[in-house]
Amino acid sequence: MxxxxxxxxxxxxxxxxxxxxxxxxxxxxxxxxxxxxxxxxxxxxxxxxxxxxxxxxxxxxxxxxxxxxxxxxxxxxxxxxxxxxxxxxxxxxxxxxxxxxxxxxxxxxxxxxxxxxxxxxxxxxxxxxxxxxxxxxxxxxxxxxxxxxxxxxxxxxxxxxxxxxVPDRGRRVWLHHGSSISHGSDADGPSTTWPALAASLAGVDLINLGLGGGALLDPFTARAVRDTPADLISLKIGINLVNTDLMRLRTFTPAVHGFLDTIREGRPTTPLLVVSPLHCPIHEDTPGPSVPDLTALGAGRLRFRAAGDPAARASGGLTLAVVRDELARIVRQRAAEDPHLHHLDGRALYGEADYAELPLPDELHPDAGTHRRIGERFAALAFAAEGPFGAAQPSRKGPI
Missing domain, CATH: 2.60.120.260 (Galactose-binding domain-like)
Structure with a gap:
């Protein structure tokens, strides 16, 4: 000292x-x-x-x-x-x-x-x-x-x-759940992960439940989201389910419904945004699992490749393209009775053109510059006046 x-x-x-x-x-x-x-x-x-x-x-x-x-x-x-x-x-x-x-x-x-x-x-x-x-x-x-x-x-x-x-500043609380990208993999600092950047730009207080390798639709995570006072909730779903090869389409769909049902038990009117995966070429049309590229590892570089069989899609194997389509369909179905539920295609945050300009260094995770781009885009899309979080009013007084 x-x-x-x-x-x-x-x-x-x-x-x-x-x-x-x-x-x-x-x-x-x-x-x-x-x-x-x-x-x-x-x-x-x-x-x-x-x-x-x-x-x-x-x-x-x-x-x-x-x-x-x-x-x-x-x-x-x-x-x-x-x-x-x-x-x-x-x-x-x-x-x-x-x-x-x-x-x-x-x-x-x-x-x-x-x-x-x-x-x-x-x-x-x-x-x-x-x-x-x-x-x-x-x-x-x-x-x-x-x-x-x-x-x-x-x-x-x-x-x-x-x-x-620090006294309560009356700012809205945004709870976000996602994978290692939301967790902050390869960001240059804790206040410059993409969720932290988006929260700063939007003037909200962040609770980051981005869990590297752990966005797997676990019921206990849904209950944690449900039971945490928050004014805004977003869920980025998909990449971990693909790169662990954990589910088939048959189990994925009811698991998503169950995750959303659990959150809605305690947060029935909180603005809830479902975000599908960012562009990731190795898994766009190839199921998981993701495995380390041992050739790159032998050269001292950490890099991943898709080890699944594209033919597995016919039997329900999950790819990012499959996940995006199904998430969009699920949200459309539920939104008919849930006007506070919204969907965002993750490629609006980072798409094919972005990959050409700012490729994923290890084929899974964005670098610091890409975190900034994703954070800026999320803030512009989600927190815009007409966006899903733009006109939201605090809902923490609702049931928990």
């Missing part, structure tokens, strides 16, 4: 955090979760456990005169066998809503993943310290966005002036 400042230590509590659905006390401190404990108890999948504990969209939100902030954390770094080392997770400091600085915490624990065998290993490491200085000495709102792709235990918060939670 730096002794240059007269530090005040403030307990990290739920009142100082935004974007988490649950907080777990650990031996080191506080671990934010993006799925509640009941949901986590219903699934033993290691991929989902990793994804939901990575705090995409989770941030400390403080009102303070402090000019210096220190945050002790215990991060968990990921290392993929055969791939280049991943950079340390990024923390974004926002002052009155504007990105003011970025930092990282070295060290921490390590999760080693062997993509070829599916095995993992864990090594515990030391707590590290993040430090921001030179902040204006006026009353301001300070947000520290935690790394979207790095599990982060919060250990201690220190400032050189008292802090209090």
């Amino acid at each position: 730096n002794t240059e400042y007269d530090w005040i230590t403030t307990p990290i509590t739920a009142g100082l955090l935004r974007g988490a659905l649950d907080l777990e006390r650990t031996a080191h401190g506080l671990l934010p979760h993006r799925l509640p404990a009941r949901a986590r108890a219903q699934c033993a999948d290691a991929q989902l456990a990793m994804a939901e504990s990575q705090p995409s969209g989770v941030r400390l939100a403080l009102r303070t005169r402090a000019t210096a902030v220190e945050l002790d954390t215990l991060p968990t770094k990921r290392h993929y066998v055969g791939a280049p080392p991943r950079p340390d997770g990024v923390y974004d400091l926002l002052v009155d809503g504007r990105l003011a600085a970025r930092g990282s915490v070295a060290g921490g624990s390590t999760l080693t993943v062997d993509m070829a065998t599916g095995t993992t290993g864990h090594r515990t490491g030391p707590v590290g310290t993040l430090r921001f200085t030179g902040l204006p000495a006026t009353v301001k709102d300070v947000e520290i966005w935690l790394p979207h792709n790095e599990t982060t235990e919060l250990v201690a918060l220190r400032t050189d002036a008292p802090v209090e939670p």
Whole structure:
């Protein structure tokens, strides 16, 4: 700890955090979760456990005169066998809503993943310290966005002036659920994932339930969405169901209906937007699963390919084209009785022409520039005056 400042230590509590659905006390401190404990108890999948504990969209939100902030954390770094080392997770400091600085915490624990065998290993490491200085000495709102792709235990918060939670600003709350793209894969920072960018442009508060590899129409996720107070809900459905080769069309259709039914049990009139998959050439007409390209991995690059058989479409195999058509049909059917249900073709956010200009580096995930494009387009389409979220009024007073 730096002794240059007269530090005040403030307990990290739920009142100082935004974007988490649950907080777990650990031996080191506080671990934010993006799925509640009941949901986590219903699934033993290691991929989902990793994804939901990575705090995409989770941030400390403080009102303070402090000019210096220190945050002790215990991060968990990921290392993929055969791939280049991943950079340390990024923390974004926002002052009155504007990105003011970025930092990282070295060290921490390590999760080693062997993509070829599916095995993992864990090594515990030391707590590290993040430090921001030179902040204006006026009353301001300070947000520290935690790394979207790095599990982060919060250990201690220190400032050189008292802090209090940011008061409710009366902004609408937007809850978004999706895959690793919504989670933020390959974005350059936690406040510049496409959902975070869209939320900033629209002036709404984000709860990001983008779960890398975990957008699989799980009933426990639907219940988490249903039970979380939100004014606006969007669901980006499809790519994970294709690249896990989890379902056939016969099971996909009722699973989508069931997911929507569960949400509507508690949120009957909340604006609800169903978004179909972005353009992704390897799976447009070829079912999953997605598998690592071992040739690229041997050359030190992480890249994916489709391992399914295009002929499987005849027996209900899911491709992105099949999923888009079926989602559009489902929403048309339900919208006859649900005027608050809407549909957005994901290719309006990132289509074939975008891929030609900004290809997916690993054939599945967009880079930082593409995240910005998707976020800007989503804000323009969904939050426009005539868009599905444009004229929505707060609905949190409805049943939960």
